[in-house]
Amino acid sequence: MASFQLHEMRRACTSCSLRELCLPDGMSAEDLARLDEIVMRRRPVGRQAVLFHQGEPMSSIYAVRSGSVKSTTLATDGGEQITGFHLPGELIGLDAIATGTHGCTVTALETSSVCELPFDQLDMLSGQIPGLRRQLLRLMSREIRHDQRALLMLGQKNAEQRLATLLLNLSARLQQRGLSATRFRLSMARGDIANYLGLAVETVSRLLARFQEQGLLQVAGREVTLLDSARLRLLVECEPDAAVTHQGRG
Amino acid sequence: MASFQLHEMRRACTSCSLRELCLPDGMSAEDLARLDEIVMRRRPVGRQAVLFHQGEPMSSIYAVRSGSVKSTTLATDGGEQITGFHLPGELIGLDAIATGTHGCTVTALETSSVCELPFDQLDMLSGQIPGLRRQLLRLMSREIRHDQRALLMLGQKNAEQRLATLLLNLSARLQQRGLSATRFRLSMARGDIANYLGLAVETVSRLLARFQEQGLLQVAGREVTLLDSARLRLLVECEPDAAVTHQGRG
DNA sequence: CGCAAATTTGAGAGCATTCAACTCCTGTGG
DNA sequence: CCACAGGAGTTGAATGCTCTCAAATTTGCG
Numbered sequence: 001m002a003s004f005q006l007h008e009m010r011r012a013c014t015s016c017s018l019r020e021l022c023l024p025d026g027m028s029a030e031d032l033a034r035l036d037e038i039v040m041r042r043r044p045v046g047r048q049a050v051l052f053h054q055g056e057p058m059s060s061i062y063a064v065r066s067g068s069v070k071s072t073t074l075a076t077d078g079g080e081q082i083t084g085f086h087l088p089g090e091l092i093g094l095d096a097i098a099t100g101t102h103g104c105t106v107t108a109l110e111t112s113s114v115c116e117l118p119f120d121q122l123d124m125l126s127g128q129i130p131g132l133r134r135q136l137l138r139l140m141s142r143e144i145r146h147d148q149r150a151l152l153m154l155g156q157k158n159a160e161q162r163l164a165t166l167l168l169n170l171s172a173r174l175q176q177r178g179l180s181a182t183r184f185r186l187s188m189a190r191g192d193i194a195n196y197l198g199l200a201v202e203t204v205s206r207l208l209a210r211f212q213e214q215g216l217l218q219v220a221g222r223e224v225t226l227l228d229s230a231r232l233r234l235l236v237e238c239e240p241d242a243a244v245t246h247q248g249r250g
Numbered sequence: 251m252a253s254f255q256l257h258e259m260r261r262a263c264t265s266c267s268l269r270e271l272c273l274p275d276g277m278s279a280e281d282l283a284r285l286d287e288i289v290m291r292r293r294p295v296g297r298q299a300v301l302f303h304q305g306e307p308m309s310s311i312y313a314v315r316s317g318s319v320k321s322t323t324l325a326t327d328g329g330e331q332i333t334g335f336h337l338p339g340e341l342i343g344l345d346a347i348a349t350g351t352h353g354c355t356v357t358a359l360e361t362s363s364v365c366e367l368p369f370d371q372l373d374m375l376s377g378q379i380p381g382l383r384r385q386l387l388r389l390m391s392r393e394i395r396h397d398q399r400a401l402l403m404l405g406q407k408n409a410e411q412r413l414a415t416l417l418l419n420l421s422a423r424l425q426q427r428g429l430s431a432t433r434f435r436l437s438m439a440r441g442d443i444a445n446y447l448g449l450a451v452e453t454v455s456r457l458l459a460r461f462q463e464q465g466l467l468q469v470a471g472r473e474v475t476l477l478d479s480a481r482l483r484l485l486v487e488c489e490p491d492a493a494v495t496h497q498g499r500g
Numbered sequence: 501c502g503c504a505a506a507t508t509t510g511a512g513a514g515c516a517t518t519c520a521a522c523t524c525c526t527g528t529g530g
Numbered sequence: 531c532c533a534c535a536g537g538a539g540t541t542g543a544a545t546g547c548t549c550t551c552a553a554a555t556t557t558g559c560g
Contacts, residue, residue, distance in 0.1 A: 073401075077486075079402075079407075080406075081398075081401055081406050083401050094390075095398060096391065097388055098392040098395055099395075104398065123383065127377055127380055127383060130377055133373065133377060134373065137386075137387075138348050140347075141348035143394050144345040144394055145348055145349075145353050147394060148323055148345060148397060150401055151323075151331055151333050151401060154448060155446075155448035156329040157329075158548090189507090190506070190507060195405070198405035201508095202509085203547095205507060221506095221557070237326045439538070439539090440538070440539060449516075449517090450516070452518085452539090454539095456516095456540080456541080459540075471538095
């Protein structure tokens with residue numbers, strides 16, 4: 001039902017409902033107009049469509065406008081790792097600035113659209129608009145934070161905690177975007193979740209079943225309803241088992 | 251006894267041997283002079299000294315000048331994860347820009363010194379100097395890349411591959427700084443290595459012993475000599491003995 | 501409606517962890 | 531200079547979490 005789609009999606013940053021989550025945040029109306037001039041809107045792309053490939057030269061960065069995408073990096077041995085799921089208002093391709101070539105491949109998880117920001121122009125504009133410069137740095141910094149939290153997850157948490165963390169994280173981000181925090185549709189496959197969390201697909205499947213048994217949530221395919229996010233949070237923060245005692249009944 | 255110390259360490263960016271690895275890279279002499287004016291040099295700090303704590307308000311970012319430091323993030327449950335080891339020329343505290351408070355704690359691994367860059371002044375200056383702005387973005391982007399490679403490591407690689415990757419990575423970065431790529435001293439404890447790689451201390455210890463048995467390297471305490479980095483690389487990229495691809499999806 | 505892909509479920513194996521004991525450093529004080 | 535304390539690092543054994551393999555079942559889509 002509820003998807004990652006946002007309803008009011010206008011063409012210009014000025015009237016975009018994502019304004020406060022995206023690059024425009026904190027910019028004056030006139031500066032916004034200048035930003036608007038360099039933004040290229042792309043027509044929606046379908047599921048599985050690739051926005052750009054790892055290794056390609058980077059000329060633009062992108063902001064998710066609607067839908068959702070995943071970014072993946074390939075290891076030398078062919079293994080691939082999903083480094084993030086991105087919702088509307090989030091910037092992608094920021095890792096490309098370092099070398100001028102994309103360090104990840106970005107793929108649409110569902111029908112999605114993005115705004116394209118030609119980097120040279122964005123860079124120039126950010127020299128003239130302090131608010132834009134700050135916000136660009138902030139968003140890059142936020143990406144670093146995200147990755148470091150993900151590192152903490154893979155390095156310190158067990159399977160149960162990882163899945164709970166992801167669900168709560170998605171929930172919070174959807175809520176930020178005006179959607180339900182408790183009921184949503186996962187736009188990514190189980191395999192994507194597993195890969196992102198460094199787990200096997202089967203483990204994710206089993207855990208979702210267990211969470212449901214324990215009354216933490218309800219899951220039907222990709223439709224998820226969080227029933228007890230407080231206990232989910234407890235699961236993440238405290239020792240495993242602390243939140244759940246299946247001793248209670250034989 | 252090669253350490254992470256660099257030999258020629260002058261006070262000004264202009265004559266700093268790390269110029270090309272650090273923020274000054276690609277800047278003209280006159281722009282460099284302006285950067286120099288805002289940089290505050292700090293006296294060396296000893297082992298275990300904390301440069302800043304997670305949660306503290308951020309007013310400056312820092313560049314490692316000599317020695318080496320680690321950055322760690324604390325989970326809500328008290329568990330902590332080392333998100334990176336930083337060598338001279340590398341910027342730290344970049345994740346703080348998003349919220350204005352430090353997202354990690356930075357601790358010296360050995361006697362080290364850093365350059366302090368007051369963020370407001372740096373931001374202002376980067377509005378005036380395109381080269382500086384670009385380089386700041388590049389270094390932030392590089393940090394994102396680093397974290398994403400680390401994610402790939404924790405998500406896709408087994409213990410053996412993780413340790414090999416770290417050793418090769420350190421080797422390459424030391425070489426960039428004019429030190430030996432094959433013989434170096436680890437400034438971090440086994441426990442730090444284990445934490446960074448998401449492993450138990452005992453596992454790291456066992457692996458180092460095994461690598462030595464296999465003639466890949468020689469290790470005596472924190473002194474490491476890489477004997478066959480080609481084979482180490484092979485270990486990371488393929489998997490010679492156990493031809494099993496770890497973990498789902500390809 | 502039917503096939504292919506995605507997901508779930510079950511059973512057994514393996515890699516890494518945990519627990520425990522021991523050894524080796526390193527720095528300190530006699 | 532050496533003894534000693536305490537942390538750091540190593541080694542061994544056993545448990546366990548998660549993976550792999552295998553097969554059933556459902557879902558999605560043409």
